[in-house]
Amino acid sequence: MKKIIIGAAIAALMATGFAYAAGHGDAINQRKAAMKEVGGAMGAMGKMAKGEMDFDAAVVLASLEKMNNVAKTFGDHFPAGSETGMDSEGKETTAAPKIWEDMGGFKAAISKFEGDTAAAMATAPQSVAELGPVLGAVGANCKACHETFRVKK
């Protein structure tokens, strides 16, 4: 009986330990997936701006909305303990230690991204000429955040 209880306790511990590890892997998966979406949205608009793709106002609006949605929940994917680790494809996180040292600054950068994408949606660009400055304002967020809060591994 004792053995079974101990066995069960060990199994339970292992299960929570596993869930814990998987949870952090999930956070890394989620934030990388979120950023891939942002990169894809930026790509669609960037190609229009460069003339590699026809301008489409609906796609622009959808792309900005995608970014805005990511910004709303992006801050949830950085629990303590997820500073290092890999996603399910075995790619290491490129989140910088600075995020956890300065969570306030990081959250502020996310809020700015949320605000700038919302403002961009409100202008609803109708031509490549109108897209340019909007893309500049939204795109500045990428560099500004990656400068401090991201590091290649």
Place this chain on the structure above:
Amino acid sequence: MIKKLIAIALVLGAVAFAIFWLLTTPQKLTSTQMAGLGNGNPEMGEMVFWAGGCGSCHADKGAKGDDKKRLGGGQQLDTPAGLFVTPNISPDRETGIGSWTEEQFANAMLNGVSPNGSHYYPSFPYTSYAKMKSEDVSHLWAYMKTLPEISRANEPHELSIFFQLRRGVGLWKTLFLNNEKVVNNLPDDPQIEFGQYLVEGVGHCGECHTPRTALGFGGYNKSKWLGGGLTPEGDGKIPNITPGAKEIGSWSVGDIAGYLKSGFTPEFDSVGGSMVSVQENMAKLPDEDLEAIAAYLKAIPSISD
């Protein structure tokens, strides 16, 4: 007998000291270096300024736009040798370098020697700037004289005891300071040659992208030129930018030049880390310069990740 030994020891000591003193004697400008000075053009100098990235270290940390031209110094650079505080190089006569002559400036840039004849530490990347033409140093000087005067005195460096003696830097220089090309046997193409000048010299890309030999304060590991290094903070990697790199190995010349201009990769990921400041400097250069840099990066020996 003992007297004789002491005498021999003294002589040997004196010889060793004399050799150390000779090896570590600060350089003076050569006549070739002198010949290029005196005809600086501030407009051309502005391009040298952005290519050289002076504002990334001598303006406030994270400075953007015109604030990068405010060269009051005071940025702290954390290195394995200790903490360096960048000096004021604005044209202010009291706290900056406004009272310097052009020759003194050129000797700092090309030989790493200060007006009072002592060595600079290589945290000032003169090992790369030494490969510049003195004409370009002259243009740069003419441009820097037009920048805002900032009155600001900075704290001294806080270096570990092994690195406090400036004279000792002279030994390091005999090993690592020269104006020779790093990569030989490149295709004979004026564009690649110009790219080489920008990358190996004024652009000092190797300072971050090439691994160091020992202690982080050693010279380049030339067999791994631009093959990637570690961030000075030790929290990550600086990528390989040779044709063998996993990431940029597949980029075209246009992709590389586009990244330096816009800060976006071909997949629309954005530039990050300390490269942001470098990229924002590069974006000020004409497209031909960025294409030359890219052509050079495609032509150098491949290092695999």
